[in-house]
Amino acid sequence: MSDTPIIERHIISVLVDNEPGVLARVIGLFSGRGYNIESLTVAETDGQKGLSRISVVTSGTPMVIEQIKAQLARLVPIHSVRDLTENDVAIERELALVKIINRGDDRIESLRIADTFRARTLDSTLNSFVFEVTGNSSKVDAFVDLMRSLGDVEVARTGVSAISRGNRIDLEAK
Amino acid sequence: MATDGQARFSRSAGDMKMPKSALAAGEKRDDADQTAMMPGAELLLKTLEDEGVEVVFGYPGGAVLPIYDALFKNNKIRHILVRHEQAAVHAAEGYARSTGRTGVVLVTSGPGATNAVTGLTDALMDSVPVVCLTGQVPTHLIGNDAFQEADTTGITRACTKHNYLVKDVETLQTTVIEAFHVAASGRPGPVLIDLPKDVLMANVAYRMEPDKAAAQARYMPQTDPDPAAISATVDIMMRAERPIIYGGGGLINSGPRASELLTELVQVTGWPTTLTLMGLGALAADDRHFLGMLGMHGTYEANLAMHGCDTMLNLGARFDDRVTGLLSGFSPNSTKIHCDIDPSSVNKNVQVDLAVIGDATRILEALLAEMKTRKFKPHKPSLDKWWAQIEGWRKRDCLKFNQTGKIIKPQYAIKRLCEMTANHDVYITTEVGQHQMWAAQYFDFHLPNRWMTSGGLGTMGYGLPAALGVQVAHAGSTVIDIAGEASFMMNMQELSTLAQYNLPVKMFIINNEWMGMVRQWQELIHGGRYSESYSASLPDFVKLADTFNMKGLVAQHADDLDQVITEMLETPGPVIADIRVTKDENCFPMIPSGAAHNDMLLGPDDQAEKPVSEEGMVLV
Numbered sequence: 053m054s055d056t057p058i059i060e061r062h063i064i065s066v067l068v069d070n071e072p073g074v075l076a077r078v079i080g081l082f083s084g085r086g087y088n089i090e091s092l093t094v095a096e097t098d099g100q101k102g103l104s105r106i107s108v109v110t111s112g113t114p115m116v117i118e119q120i121k122a123q124l125a126r127l128v129p130i131h132s133v134r135d136l137t138e139n140d141v142a143i144e145r146e147l148a149l150v151k152i153i154n155r156g157d158d159r160i161e162s163l164r165i166a167d168t169f170r171a172r173t174l175d176s177t178l179n180s181f182v183f184e185v186t187g188n189s190s191k192v193d194a195f196v197d198l199m200r201s202l203g204d205v206e207v208a209r210t211g212v213s214a215i216s217r218g219n220r221i222d223l224e225a226k
Numbered sequence: 227m228a229t230d231g232q233a234r235f236s237r238s239a240g241d242m243k244m245p246k247s248a249l250a251a252g253e254k255r256d257d258a259d260q261t262a263m264m265p266g267a268e269l270l271l272k273t274l275e276d277e278g279v280e281v282v283f284g285y286p287g288g289a290v291l292p293i294y295d296a297l298f299k300n301n302k303i304r305h306i307l308v309r310h311e312q313a314a315v316h317a318a319e320g321y322a323r324s325t326g327r328t329g330v331v332l333v334t335s336g337p338g339a340t341n342a343v344t345g346l347t348d349a350l351m352d353s354v355p356v357v358c359l360t361g362q363v364p365t366h367l368i369g370n371d372a373f374q375e376a377d378t379t380g381i382t383r384a385c386t387k388h389n390y391l392v393k394d395v396e397t398l399q400t401t402v403i404e405a406f407h408v409a410a411s412g413r414p415g416p417v418l419i420d421l422p423k424d425v426l427m428a429n430v431a432y433r434m435e436p437d438k439a440a441a442q443a444r445y446m447p448q449t450d451p452d453p454a455a456i457s458a459t460v461d462i463m464m465r466a467e468r469p470i471i472y473g474g475g476g477l478i479n480s481g482p483r484a485s486e487l488l489t490e491l492v493q494v495t496g497w498p499t500t501l502t503l504m505g506l507g508a509l510a511a512d513d514r515h516f517l518g519m520l521g522m523h524g525t526y527e528a529n530l531a532m533h534g535c536d537t538m539l540n541l542g543a544r545f546d547d548r549v550t551g552l553l554s555g556f557s558p559n560s561t562k563i564h565c566d567i568d569p570s571s572v573n574k575n576v577q578v579d580l581a582v583i584g585d586a587t588r589i590l591e592a593l594l595a596e597m598k599t600r601k602f603k604p605h606k607p608s609l610d611k612w613w614a615q616i617e618g619w620r621k622r623d624c625l626k627f628n629q630t631g632k633i634i635k636p637q638y639a640i641k642r643l644c645e646m647t648a649n650h651d652v653y654i655t656t657e658v659g660q661h662q663m664w665a666a667q668y669f670d671f672h673l674p675n676r677w678m679t680s681g682g683l684g685t686m687g688y689g690l691p692a693a694l695g696v697q698v699a700h701a702g703s704t705v706i707d708i709a710g711e712a713s714f715m716m717n718m719q720e721l722s723t724l725a726q727y728n729l730p731v732k733m734f735i736i737n738n739e740w741m742g743m744v745r746q747w748q749e750l751i752h753g754g755r756y757s758e759s760y761s762a763s764l765p766d767f768v769k770l771a772d773t774f775n776m777k778g779l780v781a782q783h784a785d786d787l788d789q790v791i792t793e794m795l796e797t798p799g800p801v802i803a804d805i806r807v808t809k810d811e812n813c814f815p816m817i818p819s820g821a822a823h824n825d826m827l828l829g830p831d832d833q834a835e836k837p838v839s840e841e842g843m844v845l846v
């Protein structure tokens with residue numbers, strides 16, 4: 053072990069049986085063992101087989117990341133675990149809905165910025181917009197930061213969803 | 227197994243003696259699908275029978291009444307009525323660890339389930355296969371704070387290997403099959419099935435030939451090691467000059483064959499071998515290669531050999547903090563090979579150079595075969611030199627003590643117990659504290675599955691119910707709970723269970739009138755401020771035995787000891803032996819928290835010289 057452990061950010065994808073309690077198991081594992089969760093998304097991806105995919109963004113030393121993967125893999129309802137950060141293969145996307153309340157020049161400026169970020173306008177009133185922005189987390193962060201400087205802002209984010217590049221299926225059911 | 231479901235059907239029907247048997251109670255049977263209709267509770271028992279269950283440790287209550295009703299009519303499964311649900315789990319653990327089979331627990335909802343939590347956690351920490359059946363309020367009341375409702379799957383998620391809430395009786399049979407599979411395969415552990423009362427009462431088709439493979443398919447841990455890893459292991463072993471084998475509970479869990487193979491490996495290599503608390507018995511204590519237990523209260527030679535080795539072969543041990551001591555000072559110059567069935571144990575505490583994932587038996591088989599093909603020979607000159615060094619450490623005789631005077635030394639009591647039971651078919655359980663460590667140090671184990679102790683959780687109150695479970699499994703054997711007086715009181719309600727079933731457990735209480743291990747830490751670390759560690763108002767153990775119609779014995783002086791042990795062993799029923807020992811004895815050797823293996827306290831003279839470090843004080 054080195055003296056100053058490097059903290060790495062990893063996106064881990066997990067294919068699970070979509071059964072009651074499975075999310076609690078994953079979250080309980082993280083909280084019980086003191087691992088970080090930066091974001092977590094979950095939704096059914098195969099209704100017929102009853103499978104869901106969980107994407108977790110976590111951070112830790114390489115030893116901790118290895119532990120997280122091993123601990124996840126031994127949960128009974130988990131089919132497979134992949135670290136998408138390994139080999140730098142991850143395409144990550146996050147969607148945010150951003151409501152901004154402002155007037156005048158700020159209002160025009162926010163619209164202009166939304167355009168540069170290719171955000172869509174989903175709703176507007178005379179003094180507000182709701183934008184939909186998609187991208188990796190840092191792009192979403194940047195957009196939200198800019199909006200905050202232009203008015204009162206409310207944000208809803210989906211958290212990171214990710215998949216690997218290339219022609220391989222990563223997560224297969226047992 | 228009969229291939230024809232019809233044939234099995236009629237045979238089992240013939241076996242039933244009770245008029246209201248599962249199959250005679252007006253159920254319909256469907257020959258084509260080889261099913262029989264029955265209530266969930268009866269299906270549960272039939273599935274337990276299919277899993278080979280013979281004994282259930284339990285305690286009834288409203289939510290499980292349908293199961294108790296089914297048990298009343300069942301003549302294949304024996305129910306042992308404990309006096310507290312925690313004890314039911316420990317009894318199941320004792321049963322499991324002494325037989326290698328899965329222990330089964332049956333408790334009611336709410337308080338029944340919460341009382342079981344300590345036992346489940348204990349089984350999880352020590353990798354003991356247990357299936358715990360809990361009652362639950364009917365499904366339509368779940369979440370309503372109904373009477374005796376607890377979120378059992380929520381509460382036990384962190385203390386089971388896996389758990390289930392069965393909401394649909396149609397899934398009950400496959401759930402039970404999967405539960406037994408999960409509990410016993412891979413790294414074993416406790417599995418809980420929460421059973422709402424309406425599910426137990428609903429009618430369902432029992433399948434006589436269930437698709438077991440499908441029910442087990444979800445959980446398939448790797449048991450066969452990767453041949454490349456085996457070959458890499460032999461590469462490292464060939465280069466070893468100062469090797470050590472460090473074996474753990476995985477050897478025991480793998481089954482008795484693993485211990486035979488370990489013995490073979492030790493013979494082939496001539497390597498020094500140490501075992502963890504959980505691994506004792508995997509190599510015979512009198513094998514000259516055995517260095518004794520390692521760790522916090524391990525032997526001087528085992529710990530120094532771990533510290534000084536250049537090659538460490540870990541077989542089924544997990545680098546627990548009781549074993550490693552200060553991590554940065556742990557065996558600093560060795561190449562470490564870690565063989566474990568649980569990949570999450572690898573690189574958790576200690577970074578290793580090579581991991582071999584698989585079942586200990588399969589790993590040892592593969593390893594011995596590979597060593598044969600590669601014509602493995604230990605490096606004789608360096609091994610001799612290494613042994614000479616180890617013999618030097620052995621000469622310190624770190625476990626020596628002087629039984630002088632009339633007062634019994636606890637070490638002497640256990641040593642005599644060991645010597646005097648040498649010709650018995652003996653199983654030992656312990657409580658937690660100094661007596662536990664002395665038992666590990668002074669009782670010699672020659673076979674696996676003979677030693678049951680709460681290692682990972684350190685649960686006071688484990689030993690008596692565990693002994694109960696062992697005795698149920700081994701009716702004719704000598705089962706002894708080496709107890710501390712304080713721990714004994716944590717589950718002594720089980721005396722009533724022993725009495726009811728006339729289980730001849732011998733309770734050998736090392737009575738120092740202190741929570742000795744707490745007192746020792748207070749002496750070493752807290753300036754002798756003995757806060758709340760005195761065992762006040764103890765019962766008269768002889769009279770206590772008497773109220774349960776058991777034999778009670780007391781040994782006041784060293785001269786009495788042999789006589790008391792003899793009488794205890796010769797008494798056919800349960801016995802409480804109150805062994806009055808030195809009150810202020812400390813357990814040595816000891817690696818204080820926060821110290822490394824080569825920084826050991828060997829006896830009372832050392833303790834003044836080596837005060838515990840600041841960092842050590844915060845550790846447990």
Ligand SMILES: Cc1ncc(C[n+]2csc(CCOP(=O)(O)OP(=O)(O)O)c2C)c(N)n1
Nearest residue numbers: 659660661686710711712713740741742743
């Ligand atoms: C359930 C539980 N509570 C508290 C402890 C902490 N503890 C560890 S050893 C010990 C004292 C045990 O006393 P005794 O059973 O008399 O054994 P001795 O150390 O005297 O041999 C205590 C309180 C524990 N291990 N388990």
Ligand SMILES: [Mg+2]
Nearest residue numbers: 710711740742
């Ligand atoms: Mg005591």
